[in-house]
Amino acid sequence: MAKDTAVKTSQKTSQKYYPTIGIEVHAELRTDSKMFCACQNNPFEAQPNTHICPICMAHPGTLPVPNRAAIDHMVRIGLAVDGEIANFTEFDRKNYFYPDIPKGYQISQYQYPIVSGGSLGGVALERIHLEEDTGTSKHLGQKTLIDFNRAGVPLMELVTKPVMHTSQEAMQFGQTLQMLLRYLGASHAHMERGEMRVEANISISPDPDVMAENYVEIKNINSFSNMGKAVEYEIARMTARWESGKQDEIIKETRGWDDTKQETYSQRKKENAADYRYFPEPDIPKMYLHELYDLDQIKKELPELPWERHTRYRDVLGLREEIIDVLIMDMDLATVFENTIIPYDEGDKDKIALSANYLTSDLVGLMKNEPEGREFLTALDPDHMSRLITMTYEGLLNSRGAKDVLLKMLREGGGPDMIAQANGLLQQNDDEALQILAEEIIEKYPDEAQSVRDGKVQLVKFLVGQAMKESKGSANPQKMEEIFIKTLQ
Numbered sequence: 396m397a398k399d400t401a402v403k404t405s406q407k408t409s410q411k412y413y414p415t416i417g418i419e420v421h422a423e424l425r426t427d428s429k430m431f432c433a434c435q436n437n438p439f440e441a442q443p444n445t446h447i448c449p450i451c452m453a454h455p456g457t458l459p460v461p462n463r464a465a466i467d468h469m470v471r472i473g474l475a476v477d478g479e480i481a482n483f484t485e486f487d488r489k490n491y492f493y494p495d496i497p498k499g500y501q502i503s504q505y506q507y508p509i510v511s512g513g514s515l516g517g518v519a520l521e522r523i524h525l526e527e528d529t530g531t532s533k534h535l536g537q538k539t540l541i542d543f544n545r546a547g548v549p550l551m552e553l554v555t556k557p558v559m560h561t562s563q564e565a566m567q568f569g570q571t572l573q574m575l576l577r578y579l580g581a582s583h584a585h586m587e588r589g590e591m592r593v594e595a596n597i598s599i600s601p602d603p604d605v606m607a608e609n610y611v612e613i614k615n616i617n618s619f620s621n622m623g624k625a626v627e628y629e630i631a632r633m634t635a636r637w638e639s640g641k642q643d644e645i646i647k648e649t650r651g652w653d654d655t656k657q658e659t660y661s662q663r664k665k666e667n668a669a670d671y672r673y674f675p676e677p678d679i680p681k682m683y684l685h686e687l688y689d690l691d692q693i694k695k696e697l698p699e700l701p702w703e704r705h706t707r708y709r710d711v712l713g714l715r716e717e718i719i720d721v722l723i724m725d726m727d728l729a730t731v732f733e734n735t736i737i738p739y740d741e742g743d744k745d746k747i748a749l750s751a752n753y754l755t756s757d758l759v760g761l762m763k764n765e766p767e768g769r770e771f772l773t774a775l776d777p778d779h780m781s782r783l784i785t786m787t788y789e790g791l792l793n794s795r796g797a798k799d800v801l802l803k804m805l806r807e808g809g810g811p812d813m814i815a816q817a818n819g820l821l822q823q824n825d826d827e828a829l830q831i832l833a834e835e836i837i838e839k840y841p842d843e844a845q846s847v848r849d850g851k852v853q854l855v856k857f858l859v860g861q862a863m864k865e866s867k868g869s870a871n872p873q874k875m876e877e878i879f880i881k882t883l884q
Contacts, residue, residue, distance in 0.1 A: 412637055413603040414630045416565050417557035417596040418518075419612075420572055421550055422582045423528060423589075424468045429547035430527040431459030431502065431679075438531070438545035439588060451547035453498040458678050461486070465549035468581040469509045469525050470684065472551065474694045475575060476520060478513025482685040486525075486676040495530035495541050502527050503552075505673040509684065516571040516702075518564070519556040526550050531589075551582070557596065557606060562626035566619045569593050570724075574701040577726055586618055593619075595626050598645075599633045607645075613659055615651040625652040629659055704729070712736075713744050714751050721755040727772045728754060734777030735784065750784045757798055761805065771805045779804055783811040793872060795863070796820040823870050829862075832870060833878045836861050847883045855879050 426436050432450035435441075450457045473480050487505040508524035530546040532539055553572065559565050573591060576582040584591040598610035611629060616622045629650070636642050650659040699707070701723050708714045708722065722729045735750045736743075762771050783804070787797045792815060803814045815821045823829060836858050837844040846854050859875045 412599045412601055412630075412634050414560050414597060414599045414626075415557045415606045415610075416559040416561075416626060417521075418553075418555045418559070418565055418568055419594040419596065420553045420569065421528075421592045421594075422553070422572075422576055422584055423591075424465050424549040424551055424582055425580060426462055426464045426468075426549050428462060430462050430465055430525075430549040431547055434547065436548050438528075438542075438548055441544055443540070443542040444544060446544045447546070451497065452543060459502060459676075461679060461682075462549055465525060466509070466682075466684075468549075468579070469523065469551060470688055470690070471579055471693060471697060472576070472581055473510030473513065473523060474690065475579060475697055475700055476510075476513035476515045476523075478510040478520060478523065480684055480688070480690055481507055481509055481511065482683055483507060483681065484509050484684060485681045486679045487673045488676050489526075490672040491670075493529070494539065495532050495543075495546065497530070497543060497546055501529065502676055502679070503673075515575065516568055518568050519558050521554040521556050523551060523553045526552060557598075557610075562623040562630075565595055565626055566623045569619050569622060571701070574724065578698060578701055580698075589617075592616070593622055595622060595629075597626060597629045597633070599630060599637070601637065609645050609647045610665075611645075611647070611659075612649045612665060613652055614649060614662070615653075617654070621652060621654060624657060625659060628657070632659065711741060712747050712751075714748065718748075718751045718755050721759065722751065727769070728759070731758075731772060731775055731777060731780070735780045737777070738781050738785075746784055746788050749788055750780070753784065753787075753797070753801065754780075757801055761802065767805070774805050774808075776804070776808075779810050786811055786815070790871065791815070791822055792820065793822045793869075796822060796869065819869055821869060823866060829870060829874055829878055830882075832862055832866060833858075833875065833882055836865065837879075837882065844883055847879070852880070855883075 423436075423438075428434060429436050429446075429451055432448050434448050434451055435446045437446055450459060470480055484504065484507045486502050488500045489503040489505070490500040492499055503526035504524035508522040510523035511521075513520045513523075528545050528548040528550040530541050530543040532541055534540075555568065559568065573584045573586075576584045576591070582590060586593070593616050595613045595616070596610050597613065598607040600607040611633075613625045613629060616625055633642075633645050636644050647665040649662045649665055651662050652659055705719055705723055708719045709716070714722075722732055732751060732754050735754070736747050739746045739750075741747075758771065758775070762768055765771070767774070780801075783792070783797060783800060786792045787794070792800060792811075796815065799818070799820055800811045800814050803809070803818070804811060807814075823832075840858065840861060843854050843857055847858070855876055858879050859872055862870050862875045862879075863872060
């Protein structure tokens with residue numbers, strides 16, 4: 396059945412079939428060296444096959460040594476999601492052949508993962524374990540080249556329980572996990588660079604209480620948006636099979652996502668654990684983590700987590716949800732915000748809200764539209780931003796003037812007072828000067844002024860706009876409006 400027909404069928408009969416979704420996520424961990432050797436963990440910014448050694452290339456006689464920093468990350472991740480940190484844990488060999496795996500097996504974990512259980516964003520977790528990444532295949536025409544710089548990079552694998560039922564839930568879980576990894580400093584988690592890879596396991600059933608045995612695993616997903624599209628497409632494809640009485644065609648398999656065609660395609664039948672012939676890695680000693688770590692102390696030392704920050708922004712600082720969402724998703728922007736509001740007390744809600752508004756609207760807008768982009772975040776001095784907010788709050792700058800000062804602060808540097816004064820952007824509040832300006836505008840636009848006298852008060856906005864142009868944005872618009880109304884009564 397064609398893709399469009401399948402989608403329409405799914406929408407029409409969505410109440411008859413019940414999707415169940417589980418997520419598997421691989422994330423490369425931030426460490427100086429690889430998982431089992433001293434090679435630099437830098438697969439993206441080096442010439443191919445330069446960060447390699449006999450250990451990560453699996454030369455005979457070499458022995459792997461676990462990276463303590465990677466295990467530290469795993470423990471902190473597990474504690475952040477309220478998972479159970481294993482006392483006894485070990486590494487296993489996961490046997491399968493592929494050209495980008497030098498050993499012919501992958502060092503992973505099977506029966507005794509570092510983290511069991513826990514939950515994240517309301518989604519129950521099955522396990523989180525540690526393994527090594529593979530190399531990278533690059534296909535050039537009829538040739539395939541292998542870059543082993545990534546081979547051996549520490550890789551976290553997280554598996555949820557199959558408890559999600561919509562594509563929106565799946566996307567939201569992925570975004571929440573990405574935020575957590577960044578807040579903990581455990582991973583950059585950029586999906587477009589492959590630092591975070593998401594696979595969705597999907598099944599549908601006519602019985603909401605009985606999950607279907609056969610499910611598909613979707614790979615090749617490089618964004619949360621594509622994850623949502625892939626899940627929706629697969630639900631539609633399976634629904635179409637049920638509708639046409641061909642549910643037997645739904646088999647347990649791995650499918651890829653084709654971003655160009657916006658559809659999934661069959662890759663291979665799904666492997667079982669037995670196919671990988673797991674057995675304990677004989678060259679790495681067993682680990683007893685409760686002896687190595689003070690888990691209570693580590694949990695106390697965890698940084699403020701995304702959901703904790705969300706609660707503080709909402710309940711303590713009084714920020715709006717849409718503002719909070721922007722700040723929570725961008726750690727660098729949130730850091731600028733936190734530093735900007737340092738001079739303010741928690742009771743200075745207006746200044747705090749004004750800071751958040753300027754950062755999430757004006758600054759973010761400049762970051763999107765200006766060539767400098769995210770460089771603006773490092774160029775912005777939080778002390779100068781605090782002063783800019785205070786000047787705006789106290790009426791020394793109007794909204795237009797504040798935007799102009801902000802742009803000059805970012806591009807040229809310097810404090811807002813100096814910039815505003817040098818460019819004539821300080822707001823005019825002198826009644827006498829504004830009265831003179833109003834009379835000049837009335838004389839210049841007599842018809843509009845007469846219309847205001849005749850009762851068309853809305854035209855005052857036009858006169859105020861002309862006054863703002865004439866004053867190059869320095870006139871106080873509220874005072875100008877009051878003066879125009881009073882003068883034209």
